[in-house]
Amino acid sequence: xxxxxxxxxFQVLKTGQSMTLQCxxxxxxxxxxxxxxxxxxxxxLIHYSVGAGITDQGExxxxxxxxxxxxxxxxxxxxxxxxxxxxVYFCASRESQGLGEETQYFGPGTRLLVx
Amino acid sequence: xxxxxxxxxxxxVVEKEDVTLDCVYExxxxxxxxxxxxxxxxxxxVFLIRRNSFDEQNEISGRYSWNFQKSTSSFNFTITASQVxxxxxxxxxxxxxxxxxxxGAGTRLTVKP
Numbered sequence: 243x244x245x246x247x248x249x250x251x252f253q254v255l256k257t258g259q260s261m262t263l264q265c266x267x268x269x270x271x272x273x274x275x276x277x278x279x280x281x282x283x284x285x286x287l288i289h290y291s292v293g294a295g296i297t298d299q300g301e302x303x304x305x306x307x308x309x310x311x312x313x314x315x316x317x318x319x320x321x322x323x324x325x326x327x328x329x330v331y332f333c334a335s336r337e338s339q340g341l342g343e344e345t346q347y348f349g350p351g352t353r354l355l356v357x
Numbered sequence: 358x359x360x361x362x363x364x365x366x367x368x369x370v371v372e373k374e375d376v377t378l379d380c381v382y383e384x385x386x387x388x389x390x391x392x393x394x395x396x397x398x399x400x401x402x403v404f405l406i407r408r409n410s411f412d413e414q415n416e417i418s419g420r421y422s423w424n425f426q427k428s429t430s431s432f433n434f435t436i437t438a439s440q441v442x443x444x445x446x447x448x449x450x451x452x453x454x455x456x457x458x459x460x461g462a463g464t465r466l467t468v469k470p
Contacts, residue, residue: 275457282366284448284460300457332402346392346458348402 244268246349248333254355255323263318263352265333273336273344274316278302278329279351285332291316323356330354359384361451363461370439371469378434378464380449386410391425391432392450392458402448408432439468 249264275290287300291310305327307319320327331352337344360383370376393405406416408425416423420437436443446465452458
């Protein structure tokens, strides 16, 4: 299994540009999520999905869109990038949405710089 | 509301010293899970441990040990005989009845040779 993969590893955008961060997992996990990591603030949840066709907002959703058309993929879209979105983005997945023994696995991260 | 506090921003020790990383959490849920993750300089997040709220037994895994105390809402992590390879940022996290995992701000551990 490749686990959770993310592309690209690094991206530079200009203010106002749009882009999609890709995330895929091959573990047939129902639950997927996106976090951003900023210095001194840990990881904060942006959006999550409990299954194909279902998404919901996390702690910091503004400026980001998501969709979940398949179990495997969970892309994160920035419609109009802002410097405040400069961060490291992590995608994660786990087996189910419920509270249980499942462990959350993280992708390697995407470092985004918005100029 | 759920909250995780890691009061120690940075810790520096000399190799072979023992070090404890503190984690204090807040939640109104009766069922919840606590986690520790390691983020080495390479940037990936490595899962270390998960504990549920009904299991207060301390756990030891090699040089790592975890002390979960519901009475003080703490889930502290101790590294015994630290090594340079332990240098990393360590995150404590909490997941309750909702679907999101709340992370602490992290503690940067530097182990000097």
